[in-house]
Amino acid sequence: MPVLQLIYAKGHQEILNRQSALGSYIHCLCGILEQGGWTVYINAIAYKEIAQMPTRVSVVTPSRYGLGRFVPEFLKDILRDRKLLERNAHVLQECLDIKVKPNLILEFYTYGSSLAQKAAFHFQVPYALVYDAPVLEEYEFFHGKKWFGCDKIDRLQKDAVSNASAIVVYSESMKKYVTQLGAKSDVVRIHQNVDYTRFEFVTPRSHSPQMCIGFVGSFLKWHRVDLLLLAFAKLREEGFSCSLKLVGGGMEFEDIKEIVGTHPYGNFIELCGYLDGKALATAKESMHIGVMPGSNWYGAPNKIFEYGAAGMAVVGPDTPTIRDLFGASKEVMLFKQDDLNSLVDALRVLLKEENTYHKHCVELQHRIQYDYSEEKTKQFYTALFELARK
Numbered sequence: 517m518p519v520l521q522l523i524y525a526k527g528h529q530e531i532l533n534r535q536s537a538l539g540s541y542i543h544c545l546c547g548i549l550e551q552g553g554w555t556v557y558i559n560a561i562a563y564k565e566i567a568q569m570p571t572r573v574s575v576v577t578p579s580r581y582g583l584g585r586f587v588p589e590f591l592k593d594i595l596r597d598r599k600l601l602e603r604n605a606h607v608l609q610e611c612l613d614i615k616v617k618p619n620l621i622l623e624f625y626t627y628g629s630s631l632a633q634k635a636a637f638h639f640q641v642p643y644a645l646v647y648d649a650p651v652l653e654e655y656e657f658f659h660g661k662k663w664f665g666c667d668k669i670d671r672l673q674k675d676a677v678s679n680a681s682a683i684v685v686y687s688e689s690m691k692k693y694v695t696q697l698g699a700k701s702d703v704v705r706i707h708q709n710v711d712y713t714r715f716e717f718v719t720p721r722s723h724s725p726q727m728c729i730g731f732v733g734s735f736l737k738w739h740r741v742d743l744l745l746l747a748f749a750k751l752r753e754e755g756f757s758c759s760l761k762l763v764g765g766g767m768e769f770e771d772i773k774e775i776v777g778t779h780p781y782g783n784f785i786e787l788c789g790y791l792d793g794k795a796l797a798t799a800k801e802s803m804h805i806g807v808m809p810g811s812n813w814y815g816a817p818n819k820i821f822e823y824g825a826a827g828m829a830v831v832g833p834d835t836p837t838i839r840d841l842f843g844a845s846k847e848v849m850l851f852k853q854d855d856l857n858s859l860v861d862a863l864r865v866l867l868k869e870e871n872t873y874h875k876h877c878v879e880l881q882h883r884i885q886y887d888y889s890e891e892k893t894k895q896f897y898t899a900l901f902e903l904a905r906k
Contacts, residue, residue, distance in 0.1 A: 520554045520901075521618035522546065523635060525607050525626040528558045532571050534792050535765070537734070537818055538648060541711040542624060543571075545893070552894045554901075559607060560614040590663040597665050600628050611635045620644065620901055623676075627651040630672050633679055644682040644904040646709070647694050649814055657738065657812070674698045682904035684709075686816040689836035693814070703903065707896050708841070710821050710888050716797045717885065720827035720877035721804050723870040727758045729863065730803030730828070732796070733819050734766035740810025740854065741772050745779060747809070747859045752781045756867050763799050765790040800826040804873070805866050808832040809859065817841065820848060821888060824880035829873050831862045847880040 522542065524530065530539040531546075546556045546563040556563040608631050621643035623632035628651070636643040651673055656662055662669075677683060678698035684707050685691050691704045729748065735741055741762065748760045762772070762785065769789075776787050791799055800806075806823025810833055817838050823830045824847070832838050833853040842848040849866060852858035866873045 517553055517555045518619040519557065519616050520549060521557045521559075521611065521614055521621045521635065522563075523559060523607070523611055523621060523623040523631045525604055525629050525631060527607065528561050528566055531558060531566060532569055534571050535734070535790065537711070538624065540713070541709050541818075543567075544711045544713050545709065545897075548890055548894050549897060552898060555616075557614055557616075557618070560610050560612075562615075589660055593659070593661075593663045593665075596659065597628065597669075604629055604631060607631060608634055612638055617641075620904055622646070624648060625651070625673070625676060627655055628669055628672055630676060633676055642681040642904045643679075644684070644900060645676060645680045646684040647677065647690065648686075648816070650693060653814075680904075681906075682900050684900065686814070687837035687840040689840065690814050705896070705900055705903075707893075707900075708816060708821070708888060709818075710893070711818065712890055714796075714822050715825040715884075716800065717825050717881065718801055718827050720829075720874070720881065721801075723873050724804065725757055727756075727804040727867055728761055728802050729758055729805045729807060730761045730763065730800065730823075731807050731809065732763040732800065732822065733808075735764055735768040735772055736766055737768060738810050738812050738815075739768075739808075741768065742775060743854065743856060743859060744807055744809040745772070745775055745785075746856055747863060748785070749780055750856070750860045751863060751867065752784065754864070756864075758784070758867060760785045761788060761799060761803060762786065763788045763791050763796065797826075800828070803828055805863065806830045807859075807863070808838075810854065811835050811838065813837070820880075821884055824884045827877055827881055829866050829876035830880060831859070831866065847876060847883055849876060 524542060530536050531543045533539050549556050550563060558566055617639055618641055620641055621632050621636050624646045632643040632645060652666060652669055674697050677694050681703060683694055683699055683704045685694060685704060686708060691706060694704060695701045731741060731744055733739055751758055773787060776782055776785050779785060788799060806828040808817060808819050813836050815837060817832060820830050820832055831849045831851060834850040835853060849862045851862040
């Protein structure tokens with residue numbers, strides 16, 4: 517059996533973290549690839565060993581206090597880069613110590629990485645990339661302005677994409693972005709990385725005067741749970757007898773908890789925290805409408821797939837990636853990003869119009885079942901690896 521070395525700079529422990537959307541997806545993908553005839557290693561550890569390890573939940577809750585607030589931002593920037601580049605050097609050495617020579621390398625690209633390129637040169641094999649996000653833009657979203665080292669980080673990612681034999685992105689807009697970085701257009705493929713372990717295909721709920729609006733995901737700034745809370749207040753003011761269920765944790769959880777505590781309709785809001793397994797499935801079965809209240813221009817809309825599989829009608833922002841996938845509100849009701857009135861308008865349609873609600877539930881679930889199956893993923897990566905090894 518051919519050997520695939522999957523490189524992920526954050527390490528195999530991140531693969532076991534159910535709170536990490538990307539780590540959890542990689543775990544899922546490795547199982548599919550092994551079923552497809554590959555022996556998979558994550559860095560230098562056989563996936564078969566990792567699959568026997570217990571998964572865990574590690575929720576990021578930032579401290580509001582501490583010595584870090586006294587450290588100048590430019591110094592934090594320098595120290596953060598040093599730490600990440602040292603980690604990458606450690607991971608590279610780990611990857612070179614793999615027990616068998618890989619036939620192909622696949623890296624989920626991260627900030628400051630040249631891992632796949634160096635490992636591929638060492639083993640004299642081709643490499644492919646999954647390019648998940650524009651790394652400098654994402655860095656600045658989480659950490660603020662980047663003061664030093666931009667040229668180096670940019671050079672590393674340009675080298676990585678320009679020398680890759682195949683690249684996976686999530687949308688046409690991301691394909692354009694990586695080709696501008698230097699990737700060859702004919703090696704870039706579009707695919708949605710979907711975590712099937714979070715799917716429960718259940719019958720859509722009937723339209724009801726007491727509809728439940730739901731959010732499931734990480735509480736990050738760009739996910740705009742705060743905007744959803746404002747929209748919910750407006751809908752209740754208009755007389756809709758709807759409820760709101762928020763499932764998840766993360767960096768903004770405490771801020772959202774404070775808003776819910778003083779919300780004029782807080783008695784109709786359930787803040788569940790992080791759920792998984794049966795508890796998560798039960799929560800989703802009570803929801804009629806799944807909302808993705810915010811995203812960024814490049815993000816993969818994983819929650820839309822999860823909501824749709826669970827039989828919900830879905831409302832999401834009109835970002836380039838979501839528009840590429842679903843067009844003008846074909847299976848997903850789209851609204852203008854960061855626009856409260858537009859979000860309220862989209863939700864109002866589904867709360868008022870039974871036929872529109874039912875049509876969206878059924879058509880989205882049907883598309884996910886047939887267009888985004890495990891078998892389709894296996895076929896996609898089989899073709900991708902053939903392209904990379906030519």
